[in-house]
Amino acid sequence: MTTETETKVTTQVFRVYIKATPEAIWDAITKPDWNERYGYPGRGDYDLRPGGSYRATASPEMQEMGMPQVVVEGEVVEADPPRRLVQTWRFLWDEQIAAEGPTRVTWDIAEDDLGLTRLTVTHELEDAPMTAAQVAGDPRIMEGGGGWALILSDLKTLLETGKSFHG
């Protein structure tokens, strides 16, 4: 009906409330000894300076299953611990998805008035439909879904219970 107001939005937004301090959440995102414990198997190494590199390395088991050593590469755009991290994100596990080029991920960490910490991941995915389907956890390509929802659900579980579900 109101097609003239429709603009093509390719951004995806994911939000979770976690019983943990902003600092704990920041560490869980940026420190490989933490980030290897939830979500997909592997470690994420950050050089937390503007222009610094980000690399997610697949676990040995994932590599045996045919994943390359580096599964995601990116660049740190902004690092403001423990509030805000902006980075680029490019999947490397096959040529087609790698050819979509870098997308942009913003992590926002904010305390709410109930004593919980709100983590919001905003993924800007212009001209990257394959990457978008992956991070949305599209059930057509991933049994049971996955993507950011899986990662953030698992991150919450790890920080609140000390155990992760998928990691």
Place this chain on the structure above:
Amino acid sequence: MDDVTDDDRVFKALADPTRRFLLDRLFERDGRTLTELESDLEMTRFGAMKHLRVLEDAGLVVTRRSGREKLHFLNAVPIRLIHDRWIDKYTERRVSALADLKTELEETA
């Protein structure tokens, strides 16, 4: 805000066909304005706002400003949390039921 309350909000939000319809619309295409979402519903703007508010309170919809517009995004994390927690729970129960059966069979053997 404990976990039970969070789950209650999600289930309550999902227990209404209009709200499920709104989520389906956002699943098809994310980041819509109130005007767009409202045009798909046979109800007043106020009615649509009330439903979106329930979805927002449950965490199923997140809004974000883009220029002068407020865009609504589907947030799948609360559904994933319920999925993970329940699968976990039932898997555990199945495993312990098998363990109980094993004990029982071994005792009677």
